Every structure is written in structure tokens, then in C-alpha cells.
Amino acid sequence: MEFIDLKSQQKRIQKQIQERINTVLTNGQYIMGPEVFELEERLAKYTGSKHCISNANGTDALMLALMAIGIKPGDEVITTPFSFFATSEVISFFGAVPVFVDIDRETYNIDASRIEEKITKKTKAIIPVSLYGQCADYDAIEAIAAKHGIVTIEDAAQSFGATYKGKKSCNLTTISCTSFFPSKPLGCYGDGGACFTNDDKIAEKIKVLRTHGQARRYYHTDIGMNARLDTLQAAILLAKMEIFDDEIQLRHKVAARYNKLLEGIAPIQRILPENTSAYAQYTIEVDNRDSFIEKMKTLGVPTAVHYPIPLHLQPVYAGQYQKGSYPKSELAASRVVSLPMHPYLDEASQDEVVKAVKVALQI
Incomplete structure (x- = not known):
């Protein structure tokens, strides 16, 4: 059984992917070719955001966002301690200080009600994470940011395709950043990422920064980085966009069935009524996780832990x-485990997963 089945997806659109790749090979425009700009237009339209600036990976997207707002050593950036390391890594990279706020135990996202108490004169930004595919409470977060004159940057690495109160993830904050790592809801065949914004000046700044701070050829206005999305990956993503809405609906169908089958068996992430999730992961909580994982492995069912160390x-x-400073994050990190989740998980496989869960939990 596959934890994430990329083979079935590729088989479904193999012809379209090959045609897209062949066009790039024929044209020979491997860096910043026309497919890159076509993809950016397509992604911006999909999210409703005015600008999409593609880049090399999700981590670079976060770095470019922080560079665009002028983060410097000693600045403070508020974020969650329950995320992949890149979220705080980019803050520390600039010599800024990650200031953590504990999570809501039911959604695993940052607890918006605890953010304001962490704001100081040094606070320059908030980076909430839309964990496992569900958006954080962005209305509340944006209200706090506006009150204090700071910037919100959505870490949407797992939530492209999700919605919050009818708006698409990646169009909820001043800057949004996503990842196209292969296992993401929309993934390429290598690394890729993108920034989104409705701010013209920020968009132009990020475009310059992603290409060595180059405003025009050999004319450098900023210290930037080499963070371009290559044309082949853009071509692959364009082919995948053709079926993306359908895949999101299939993810919802798989998740809804999991919810029904696992009701009363194991705690799951709560999806708020105003949200839809992209279900990058389907995560439950268990006691004695190491033992549970080993039993699942014996039964032929793969699992993963996102994330074991806050x-x-x-x-x-x-x-x-x-240790003990963020008890909800620490507790979640010790208990969460993700089950196989992808658009092509059939009912028989789901039944096998749930049966294994019951055996592993001795139910």
C-alpha cells in the first residue's frame, strides 16, 4: 500500500505531462520559459490573488517573503512551534527571533487568542501555518496584525486548494507561501514553490529578489538569491492543474469516509465549519505511538509522523x-500519526487501513 500514490496520478495524466515536457524540450527555454509565467497566471487566477511569483521551493518562498518585508537581525517573528522546521528556520536564518505561540489542540493550528500577548516593539511579522491542509483563523490573525502594524505571512505549504470562509488559501494575508514538493496536494516532480500577494510593491520586490536582486539584466538593486522555478517543473504543474479541483474533491471524499469509519476510535483533526481542508495529511492521535506504528507496519500499512519534535x-x-513552555504542541507531537491519504485511495484500501488501526489499538 502506498502512503501517497503518485503513480496513479501520473498514469492518469501521463499524456498531458509528456506533451508539456516535450514542448519545453523542443523550445529549450529551461529557465524562466513561457510555462513559468503561464503557471503564475493560472495559480493567481485559481487563488484569486493579484500576483503569484513562482520560486524554487517552499522554504525559498518563506525566505523571499521575509526578505521582501525587510526582516533583519533582532527582529521578532511570531509563529507556531508545531510545524516543519522550515517555518522557524527561515526566521533564524536572518538572525531574527522565532517567538512561539502554542496551538489549538483540536485544529493543531496556532491559537490566535494567544498571539497578541506575544507582540513587542520588535515584532515584525506573524507566520501562521495552515497545518495538514486546514487554514488557521486568519480573520482574527489579520485583525491583530493590522492593529499593531505588522505583516502576516501564511505558510500554506500544506493547504493549497483549501478554503477559509469561502476564500482560497494563498489569498488570505499580505503574503502567502506554498510548496510544490511532490507529496503536497499540488506537487511537481522535484522542488518548487510560490509566493502570492495583492501588494504590487511586494510582488515586484519578490520578483527582483528571486533572481539575484536583479531589476534588469546585470543591474542589481538588492542582495537577492537564485530562487527560480525551472520551466520543466512549471510544465508538470500546469498538467496537474487540469485535474487539481477533481483531486481535491477526491481527497474530501476519502477524508469523509475516514471520519465515518474512525468515529469513536481515535481523535482526528477538527475541521472548522467555515473551512475546507486540502488534506495534505490525514492525522489521528494514539497512545503508545511507537508501538502503534510498529503494529501498523507489521500489518502492511504505512504511517508517518508530522511532526515528532516541536x-x-x-x-x-x-x-x-x-521544555513545557508549549504543552499543547508537545502533547500533540507525542501523539499524532498520519494515515495513508491521497485522491486515489480506494474503499478497499481504506477498509484495510481502518482494520489495521483497530488491531493496532486493540479495539
Whole structure:
């Protein structure tokens, strides 16, 4: 059984992918070819955002966002401790300070009600994470940001295709960043990412920054980076966009069936009524997780843990944060486990997964 089945997806659109790739090979425009700009237009239209600036990966997207707002050493950026390391890594990279706010235990997203108490004169931005595919409470977060004159950057690496109160993820904040890593809801065949914004000046800044700070050929106005999305990956993403809405609906169908089959068996992430999730992962909580994972493996069912160590307890931050400071994140990190989730998970496979869960939990 596949944890994420990319083979079935490729088989479905193999012809379209090959045609797109062949066009790039024929034209020979491998860097910043026409497919890159076609993709950016398509992604902007999909999200409703005015600008999409593609780039090399989701981490670079976050870095470009922070560079665009002028983050510097000593600045503070508020974020969640329950995320992939890139979320805090990019803050630390600039010599800024990650200021963590604990999560809501039911959604696993940052607890918006606890953000304002962490704001100081040094606070320059908030980076909420739309974890597992569900958006955080962006209305509340944006209201706090506006009140204090700071910027909100959505880490939407897992939530492209999700909605919050009828609006698409990647069009909810000043800047949004997503990832096209292969296992994401919309993934390429390598690394890729994008920034989204409705701010013309920020969009232009990010475009310059992603190409060595180059405003025009050999004319550099900023210290930037080489963070371009290559044309082949753009071509692959364009082919995948043709079936993306259908795949999101299939993910919803799989998740709804999981919800029904697992009701009363294991706690699951709560999806708020005003939200739809992209279901990058389908995550439950269990006691004795190591034992559970080993039993599932014996039964032939793959699992994954997103994420086993909260950011504030990572070795690189040793001495900067205390264990017990963010108890909800620490508890979730010790209990969460993700089950196979992808658009092509059939009912028989789901039944096999749930049967294995019951055996592993001795139900």
C-alpha cells in the first residue's frame, strides 16, 4: 500500500505531462520559459490573488517573503512551534527571533487568542501555518496584525486548494507561501514553490529578489538569491492543474469516509465549519505511538509522523526555549500519526487501513 500514490496520478495524466515536457524540450527555454509565467497566471487566477511569483521551493518562498518585508537581525517573528522546521528556520536564518505561540489542540493550528500577548516593539511579522491542509483563523490573525502594524505571512505549504470562509488559501494575508514538493496536494516532480500577494510593491520586490536582486539584466538593486522555478517543473504543474479541483474533491471524499469509519476510535483533526481542508495529511492521535506504528507496519500499512519534535525543542535551539513552555504542541507531537491519504485511495484500501488501526489499538 502506498502512503501517497503518485503513480496513479501520473498514469492518469501521463499524456498531458509528456506533451508539456516535450514542448519545453523542443523550445529549450529551461529557465524562466513561457510555462513559468503561464503557471503564475493560472495559480493567481485559481487563488484569486493579484500576483503569484513562482520560486524554487517552499522554504525559498518563506525566505523571499521575509526578505521582501525587510526582516533583519533582532527582529521578532511570531509563529507556531508545531510545524516543519522550515517555518522557524527561515526566521533564524536572518538572525531574527522565532517567538512561539502554542496551538489549538483540536485544529493543531496556532491559537490566535494567544498571539497578541506575544507582540513587542520588535515584532515584525506573524507566520501562521495552515497545518495538514486546514487554514488557521486568519480573520482574527489579520485583525491583530493590522492593529499593531505588522505583516502576516501564511505558510500554506500544506493547504493549497483549501478554503477559509469561502476564500482560497494563498489569498488570505499580505503574503502567502506554498510548496510544490511532490507529496503536497499540488506537487511537481522535484522542488518548487510560490509566493502570492495583492501588494504590487511586494510582488515586484519578490520578483527582483528571486533572481539575484536583479531589476534588469546585470543591474542589481538588492542582495537577492537564485530562487527560480525551472520551466520543466512549471510544465508538470500546469498538467496537474487540469485535474487539481477533481483531486481535491477526491481527497474530501476519502477524508469523509475516514471520519465515518474512525468515529469513536481515535481523535482526528477538527475541521472548522467555515473551512475546507486540502488534506495534505490525514492525522489521528494514539497512545503508545511507537508501538502503534510498529503494529501498523507489521500489518502492511504505512504511517508517518508530522511532526515528532516541536520546533522549540529542536537541538539547534537548545538553551533558547524550555521544555513545557508549549504543552499543547508537545502533547500533540507525542501523539499524532498520519494515515495513508491521497485522491486515489480506494474503499478497499481504506477498509484495510481502518482494520489495521483497530488491531493496532486493540479495539
